[in-house]
Amino acid sequence: MIAPKIPKNESARLKAVNSYLLLDTLPEEDFDNITGLISNVIDVPIALVTLIDIDRNFLKSHHGVPFNESPRSTSFCGHAVLCEDDLFIVEDAREDERFKDNPLVKEHNAIFYAGAPLINADGFALGTLCIFDTKPRVLNKKQKEMLIVLAKQVVQLFELRKNNLELREVRKELVQQNEKLKNFAGHVSHDMKMPLANMIVTSDILKKKYEGQLDEKGLEYLGYLKRASFTLSEYISNLLEHYESDKVEGDFESFYINHLLEDLVDLLQINTNCHINFPEQDVEIECNHVALEQILLNLIGNSLKYSDKENTVIDISCFVTDDFYNFEITDNGIGIPEDKLESIFDLFSTVGNLDRNGNKGHGIGLSTVQNLVKSLGGTIAVNSKLGEKTSFSFTVAKSH
Numbered sequence: 001m002i003a004p005k006i007p008k009n010e011s012a013r014l015k016a017v018n019s020y021l022l023l024d025t026l027p028e029e030d031f032d033n034i035t036g037l038i039s040n041v042i043d044v045p046i047a048l049v050t051l052i053d054i055d056r057n058f059l060k061s062h063h064g065v066p067f068n069e070s071p072r073s074t075s076f077c078g079h080a081v082l083c084e085d086d087l088f089i090v091e092d093a094r095e096d097e098r099f100k101d102n103p104l105v106k107e108h109n110a111i112f113y114a115g116a117p118l119i120n121a122d123g124f125a126l127g128t129l130c131i132f133d134t135k136p137r138v139l140n141k142k143q144k145e146m147l148i149v150l151a152k153q154v155v156q157l158f159e160l161r162k163n164n165l166e167l168r169e170v171r172k173e174l175v176q177q178n179e180k181l182k183n184f185a186g187h188v189s190h191d192m193k194m195p196l197a198n199m200i201v202t203s204d205i206l207k208k209k210y211e212g213q214l215d216e217k218g219l220e221y222l223g224y225l226k227r228a229s230f231t232l233s234e235y236i237s238n239l240l241e242h243y244e245s246d247k248v249e250g251d252f253e254s255f256y257i258n259h260l261l262e263d264l265v266d267l268l269q270i271n272t273n274c275h276i277n278f279p280e281q282d283v284e285i286e287c288n289h290v291a292l293e294q295i296l297l298n299l300i301g302n303s304l305k306y307s308d309k310e311n312t313v314i315d316i317s318c319f320v321t322d323d324f325y326n327f328e329i330t331d332n333g334i335g336i337p338e339d340k341l342e343s344i345f346d347l348f349s350t351v352g353n354l355d356r357n358g359n360k361g362h363g364i365g366l367s368t369v370q371n372l373v374k375s376l377g378g379t380i381a382v383n384s385k386l387g388e389k390t391s392f393s394f395t396v397a398k399s400h
Contacts, residue, residue, distance in 0.1 A: 001101040004078030009124070016124040017051055020162050023058050027068075030157050034150055035063035038131060042143050044112075046132035049154055050077045051118075052125075064132075074102055076132075080115035081125035086148045088128075089114045092136040112137040114144075116151035120158070129154050199229040252399055253289050257318050258282040260289070264297055274304065274312040283318045285325055287396050291372050296329075298369050299392050303331035306390075323398055324378065330391040336384040344382055345370040369394075 007013055017023070035047035046064035050057050057075040059068045072078050079098065080088035090113040093099035104110040114137075115130030129151040139147075203226040207219065214222070258278050265276060285292070303314045315330045336344060345366050373380045377397030384390040 001074070002098040003073045004075065005082060007082060007125070013052075013124045013126075014054060016120060016122060017053065017126050020051075020126070020158050021165060022051055022060055022158065022161070023053055025060070027061055031061035031154065032063065034129070034154060035061045038129070038147070038150060039063050041146065042131060042139070044131040044133045044137075046110075048077075048130050048132075049118075049127070050075075050115075050130065051127035052077060052081050057127075060127075070104070074104060076102075076104070076110070076113045077115055077128040077130060080128045080130065081117050083115075083117060087114060087116050087144055089139065091138060109134045111135055114139055114147060116147045118151055118155050118158070120155055126155075126158070196229045196233045200226055200233075203229070252286055254284060254286045255289055256282045256284050260293060261296070261316065264293065264300060267297070268301065268304065273310065274307075274314070276300070276314045276316065278316055279318040281319075283320060283325070285318075285396075286399055287325065287376060291376055292396060295369050295372050295394065296327075298365050299329045302365065303329065303333055303390070307331065307333040309333070320398075324395040325398060326393070326395050328391060328393040330389055332389050335386040335388055335390055336382065337386055338384075341382055341384060345380070 031049045035049060039047040048059050049061040050059055055072050057070045057072050057077050062068050090096055093105045093111055099105055110132050112133035115128035117125045118127050119125055203222050207222050261278050309332050313332045317328045319326050370380055373394045378395035380394035382392050
C-alpha cells in the first residue's frame with residue numbers, strides 16, 4: 001500500500017476546506033440526494049461526498065456505509081485530490097500497488113473506485129464525489145460524464161451554503177448595528193428635545209418681555225429661532241419614529257376602513273379646498289389598527305403638504321383579495337420626478353420640493369411607512385407624473 005502524498009499547497013487547501021464550515025456537520029438532504037442518485041444510476045453500493053481534512057477523510061454524505069470518516073492515510077480520495085484529471089479511477093484495487101494491501105480493500109472489499117475531485121473557484125481540491133464497488137468495473141463515457149457534472153454541482157452546493165452562512169452573519173451584524181443605532185436615536189431624541197422645548201418657550205418669553213425694545217429685525221430673528229427649533233424637534237421625532245417602526249405595538253382588531261379614514265380626516269383638520277374620496281365600499285379589515293393608521297396618516301398628510309393646486313383631490317381605494325387588503329392613495333399634487341421614484345423610500349432621500357409652508361422634507365416619513373407596511377406583511381410602490389399626480393399603492397397581509 002502507498003499512502004497518498006500531501007499536496008504542495010496543503011496549508012492553503014486546508015484553509016479553503018475549513019472556510020465552508022462543513023467538517024463534522026450532519027448529513028444534508030441536498031448532498032444525500034446526489035449520492036443516492038449516483039448509486040442508483042451507475043448501480044454501485046457506495047457513493048460518497050468527501051472532504052479531505054488534515055489526517056482524515058470526512059464523509060459529508062455516506063450512501064452505503066455506516067461511518068462518516070476514515071483515515072486520510074488509507075483513503076482513495078487522498079490520491080484523487082492529487083489527480084490533475086477530471087476523474088481518478090481504480091478499476092481493480094487488488095492489482096494496484098497503491099491499494100492492494102489497503103485495509104479498505106482487504107477488510108471491506110473495496111475493489112473498484114472512481115472519484116471526481118471537488119475543485120472550487122480558486123483551484124483547491126476540497127475532496128471528492130466518489131463511488132465504490134465490490135467488484136472490478138469499467139465506466140462508460142456517460143457514467144464518467146455524470147460523475148464529473150455532479151461533482152461540479154456539489155461544489156455549487158458548497159458555495160451556496162457558504163454564501164448563505166455569510167449572509168446570515170452579515171444580517172446578524174446589521175441587526176446588532178441597527179439596534180445600537182436605535183438606542184442612540186432614542187438617547188439623542190430624549191437629550192435634545194428638552195433643550196429645544198426650552199428654546200421655543202424662551203423665544204416666546206423674550207418676544208413678550210422685550211417686544212417693545214426689539215426692532216422688526218430682532219423680532220424676525222426670534223421667529224426664525226422658534227421655527228428652527230420646531231423643525232429640528234419634528235425631525236428628531238420622525239427619526240425616532242422611523243427606528244421604532246419595526247416594533248409596532250397593538251393587537252389585531254376588526255374595523256371598517258371608512259371609519260378609520262373619518263377619524264384621520266378629523267385629526268388632520270382638512271380645509272374646504274380639499275376633497276377626499278373614500279372607498280366606495282366600506283371594507284371590514286382585520287389587522288394592526290395602529291400601524292395602518294400611521295401609514296395612512298403619513299401618506300394622506302404628504303398629499304396635503306405637497307399640493308400645488310387650488311383644490312386638492314385625494315382618492316382612496318381599498319379592495320380585498322385572497323391574501324391581502326389592497327390600498328391605493330392618489331392625489332393631484334406636484335408629483336415626483338422620475339429619477340427619484342426608485343429611491344423615494346430610502347431613509348433621508350428627498351425629492352427636493354418644498355411643501356405648502358415652504359419647508360423641505362426630511363426624507364424619513366416614507367421610509368417609516370415602508371417599514372410599517374413590511375411589518376404588516378405587505379409591499380408598497382409609487383407611481384407618479386410630475387405636475388399631475390402621485391399614487392401610492394400598498395398591501396396588508398390578511399390574518400388567516
